[in-house]
Amino acid sequence: MKWISDLIDFILPRHCAVCGEVLSRSEQEICLNCLLALPLIDDAHCTEIEKLFWGIVPVERAASYFYYRKGSPYNNLLHHLKYKNRPQIGVMLAKNAATELLTKGFFNGVELILPLPLSKKKERSRGYNQCDYIAEGLSQVTGIPVVRGCITRTKANETQTHKNRQERWKNVEGIFAVSNPDAVCGKHVLLIDDVLTTGATISDCARALVRAGCRVTIFTLAYSHSF
Numbered sequence: 001m002k003w004i005s006d007l008i009d010f011i012l013p014r015h016c017a018v019c020g021e022v023l024s025r026s027e028q029e030i031c032l033n034c035l036l037a038l039p040l041i042d043d044a045h046c047t048e049i050e051k052l053f054w055g056i057v058p059v060e061r062a063a064s065y066f067y068y069r070k071g072s073p074y075n076n077l078l079h080h081l082k083y084k085n086r087p088q089i090g091v092m093l094a095k096n097a098a099t100e101l102l103t104k105g106f107f108n109g110v111e112l113i114l115p116l117p118l119s120k121k122k123e124r125s126r127g128y129n130q131c132d133y134i135a136e137g138l139s140q141v142t143g144i145p146v147v148r149g150c151i152t153r154t155k156a157n158e159t160q161t162h163k164n165r166q167e168r169w170k171n172v173e174g175i176f177a178v179s180n181p182d183a184v185c186g187k188h189v190l191l192i193d194d195v196l197t198t199g200a201t202i203s204d205c206a207r208a209l210v211r212a213g214c215r216v217t218i219f220t221l222a223y224s225h226s227f
């Protein structure tokens, strides 16, 4: 059925989510050149990411896959993933990340994957939660099941963009609750978000999970250290 996919590509060409070039049949979401130059986070910086949570919430491990830097064309990945209806970018990148992290023992002991929920209003207007797709990609590689609906967002936080570091932490206090503690109590869970900035939002969720009796490991697709 190669001719069918060739024909579809001819009529509706697919474009690289980073540089915008037309993708070849074998390329998914990102062209090979952009994929090879993806600004990956090395092991030393993963330690830096874990340090973000020290003294805030006890986490087992934390990692992100690539850098989100101001002005970088790679930021287009998150833009397409979140706002341009291309959630498959999340699956594809998470599969690549999981393949890397698996060799480092990052998933050892993890029993469940929990995508960070969006507010109901935001998920309705977007039509999907990008974190579900990231979780799906990780699950496809690791075989660890994804569980949704255990965490609820008790209030929608206001935008964080124009807030300083202290205001960001204040703004997200108590926005998550574990709605189904029986499903997660005593489990080692992997909490997923798309991008890590100060860590305020995901820390609030991790704290709720720890209170419910979980051990928590954190994964985000991107890490922004430009604040």
Ligand SMILES: [Zn+2]
Pocket (backbone or CB within 6 Å): 016, 017, 018, 019, 020, 021, 030, 031, 032, 033, 034, 035
């Ligand atoms: Zn490209």
